[in-house]
Amino acid sequence: MTRTRSGNGGYDPADYPPFAVTVDLLVFTIRDGEFCLLLVERGAEPYAGRWALPGGFVQVDESPEDAARRELAEEAGITEVDVLEQLATYGDPNRDPRMRVVSVAYLAFVPDLPEPSAGTDAAGARFWPVAGLEQGEPALAFDHADIVRDGIERARAKLEYTPLAAAFCGDEFTIPGLWSVYRAVWGVDADALDQANFQRKVLTSGMVVPADGSRQGPGRGRPARLFRRGEIEVVHPPIRRPAPP
């Protein structure tokens, strides 16, 4: 029988084979009304030329979450992030052909950025539409397609019962703007998510608070009022997600 930590308290070197521990980042944003994910192009084997999640090794003196924040800054130039949440850990023995790697995946949600990855050390970095990723475009390295699938589902689910959508907007935003975030993330059109009911739901849930009477600059129709994030952490009852057609 294998010796275990709890069983004998011993630390036989054979018991703790060394692993590399990495973090993988799922940086989501909304660009031009599309739900997008940041990917980097791999330069070296294996999977050279394939797209992959940004990420890197956890250092000895930092927690996985600290490593995620560091990589977010290094690889995407993102130093401020509202939401950074652990997704799950992926540790299949063969997920990296070279060595034994266990990777902790994190979700980050950022507003639309002017430059996709200004000041990063990952030259070939860009946002890809989630709709395409769900169709396998582009193909991803390692087991990143699995991680991405899980991350997309988590993001969609959290939109139902948390004020997460506001993280995709700036500091101030309109309710129609928030509405378009929901439609983009869930991949539904305006018919499936009624604008009037959405407005009422958002206003009564405490998810938003008015931002000092101001309104959004000129568009083609009536200017929308501006709001900020409310204090609530859960939306209760949740905003129901329409079934995808």
Added chain:
Amino acid sequence: MTRTRSGNGGYDPADYPPFAVTVDLLVFTIRDGEFCLLLVERGAEPYAGRWALPGGFVQVDESPEDAARRELAEEAGITEVDVLEQLATYGDPNRDPRMRVVSVAYLAFVPDLPEPSAGTDAAGARFWPVAGLEQGEPALAFDHADIVRDGIERARAKLEYTPLAAAFCGDEFTIPGLWSVYRAVWGVDADALDQANFQRKVLTSGMVVPADGSRQGPGRGRPARLFRRGEIEVVHPPIRRPAPP
């Protein structure tokens, strides 16, 4: 700037400091109407004599989930488990005073067992009521109190929108039995969770299907009908959890 995997594809040894990777198990059950968690007593330093989550090292040739199943068998004698779900990963640099350990926590839900840990190699293993653990009784080793807190909340939340409760019952069960599971996990009394409404909700949700007309053996009152788990994976709309008083 730190070299990263994605940035250059290089594998400088300085980039991947070796970590030990372990799994921690949160094995929940219902005993005598109480929501309980399996703990083992530590025999060695650090934290000798303290109670801790069962767990152990991930071996080179197995995934963390495989390791969780193996430890479940070795430390608790549990070879069949309906639900084994990853909770989260804990990797603070100082969570273990001896070495750098990253631990993946798993949740398991088992029916009440005749022997708490028959045929295990962890002699001092027993189930502890969750109600006490929430009051800090007993004190736990490492950061296990944090892990336990997260696990309890996850279990309570999953009861709302999944058929998880059935995993605490045997193959066949009664609706009043399921009702008592909900009350035990949520820590609410019969007043807070109406039995009549619960019955209706469970029957109409598809969570259970009748088990061939049979009824439970003689109790003090009217015998209850027996049911099995339904096919559904999500309960929709969810069973609402009463606010704890």
Added chain:
DNA sequence: GCAATAGTGTCTCTCAGACATTATGGT
């Protein structure tokens, strides 16, 4: 019969969904 537990009926209130209507800007 009575106690105890299982199960049904019914009412009300909240809320999501559908959709009509009004408000306010640009051109």
Added chain:
DNA sequence: ACCATAATGTCTGAGAGACACTATTGC
């Protein structure tokens, strides 16, 4: 004026919560 978009109002049906009631067992 007209169009486009924002916001409100109104009706309806599903369903949760409260609670009265009936059913089936053991004693």
